[in-house]
Amino acid sequence: MLGTFVELWIEEDRYTNPEQMAFNHEIGNVVYQQMGKVQTLMSSHDTSSEIAQLNRLSKATPGIVCSIHPWTYEVFMIAQKVCKETGGLFDCGIGQYSPSYPRSSDQFQGSGIGSIDLLQNQQIRLNLPVHIDLGGIAKGYAVDRGIEVLKNFEVKTALINAGGDLRIIGDIEQPIYLKESLYGDAYIYMGKLTDGAVATSSTRFGRDNKKGGMSYLIHPKTGECIEDDLSYSVVASTCVVADCLTKALAIEKNIYAPYFKKLGAIPIIVE
Amino acid sequence: MQWHSPSYLAVICLATMTPFGEVCAKQYLSVDEVKQVMFSGEVFTKIDIDIPELIKEKMRKESGVRHGYQQKHFWKSTQGSWLLIDEVVGKHEMITYAVGINNKGQIQGVEILEYNESYGEQIREKKWLEQFKGRGAIEQLRFNQEIKNITGATLSSKHVTNGVQRLMVLYREYLSRT
Numbered sequence: 001m002l003g004t005f006v007e008l009w010i011e012e013d014r015y016t017n018p019e020q021m022a023f024n025h026e027i028g029n030v031v032y033q034q035m036g037k038v039q040t041l042m043s044s045h046d047t048s049s050e051i052a053q054l055n056r057l058s059k060a061t062p063g064i065v066c067s068i069h070p071w072t073y074e075v076f077m078i079a080q081k082v083c084k085e086t087g088g089l090f091d092c093g094i095g096q097y098s099p100s101y102p103r104s105s106d107q108f109q110g111s112g113i114g115s116i117d118l119l120q121n122q123q124i125r126l127n128l129p130v131h132i133d134l135g136g137i138a139k140g141y142a143v144d145r146g147i148e149v150l151k152n153f154e155v156k157t158a159l160i161n162a163g164g165d166l167r168i169i170g171d172i173e174q175p176i177y178l179k180e181s182l183y184g185d186a187y188i189y190m191g192k193l194t195d196g197a198v199a200t201s202s203t204r205f206g207r208d209n210k211k212g213g214m215s216y217l218i219h220p221k222t223g224e225c226i227e228d229d230l231s232y233s234v235v236a237s238t239c240v241v242a243d244c245l246t247k248a249l250a251i252e253k254n255i256y257a258p259y260f261k262k263l264g265a266i267p268i269i270v271e
Numbered sequence: 272m273q274w275h276s277p278s279y280l281a282v283i284c285l286a287t288m289t290p291f292g293e294v295c296a297k298q299y300l301s302v303d304e305v306k307q308v309m310f311s312g313e314v315f316t317k318i319d320i321d322i323p324e325l326i327k328e329k330m331r332k333e334s335g336v337r338h339g340y341q342q343k344h345f346w347k348s349t350q351g352s353w354l355l356i357d358e359v360v361g362k363h364e365m366i367t368y369a370v371g372i373n374n375k376g377q378i379q380g381v382e383i384l385e386y387n388e389s390y391g392e393q394i395r396e397k398k399w400l401e402q403f404k405g406r407g408a409i410e411q412l413r414f415n416q417e418i419k420n421i422t423g424a425t426l427s428s429k430h431v432t433n434g435v436q437r438l439m440v441l442y443r444e445y446l447s448r449t
Contacts, residue, residue, distance in 0.1 A: 173273075187397075188299075193273070193274055235272070235274045266274055
């Protein structure tokens, strides 16, 4: 799911009897179902997803107003906020630069997540042809959706880990380790997390082999791939914000950038 | 949200911001952290010992490390384990490393605490460091024989191997008898 393995852990004292275990199993099913729904809505690889449809619409009919799913709308709101705070270093509306996207023309000139107007009642206006790619935000958002499900079921302590983008709730200290290399088994101890989220983007692992091993991390202003063999992690209260900010960190490499403090986040760069 | 990170991570963050190719001092583990990594739960006391010149000479001969042994601080646990910190030259700069020896006289673990060179830090790979684990004080640790080379980090891995050997000589000839 979401192009990775998704792990769910629920507090141990909820496994007291078979009935409780069956209930936990049901909760787990709902979590995975909700996270799967994020993928269905927001995958840019799936041509039937809402995002793929919006991309096509923006090219065919610039200026069109459309109603979208409340979750997609919420992701756009968060994306625009982080884009603004980071001075455009995080922008999920520049998918045309992705190694997996055929670079075709200048039709996307001036577009980005900021070229979409968010209107009332989950309506948006696609002002310019845009190629939205939520690969840098949807996984974090899906983790947050899963956590919401757990909270609704009154689960007090739990963890969801979607391929390294993870969030933990409850009063436990979760040690966080970072894998050093794709094939080795060495880990770096990063710290302990309580009631928060951590996300990591790395130019070590995220490469498109079909495109000659180009990094998926792209500078939104130049379209150039970030090639530096480092890992960028961000700790934040929600996984979606942590996920977005790893991209700004990878581009600017400035752990003192003011947007981290403003968004309540802690940046970490690991060699 | 609460986040507690070890102090060395901040150093890593700063190290990454230096221009490519420059020497970066990187501290990966503190002495307190390495105690926990190797001997979780054991309580250590710091002991200051002046190592006799005769022992130092034995260490030099058996390990081949010419850089003089200058450590005076050692850590011993109530269970009889030892934690020894030492440094050797990597290629051009010093590598600080720790050797944990359990109360059976076997290597509990080897960890790199500080590495100051731009290249060759593959010696921190767990798989390589684990080659030392369980080896006793009477065993020889010969580079390219008992301990395998790391391509691209030959000098660092050779010198750390020799360094571990010299600490095991120190343990065998002196510390285990104190």
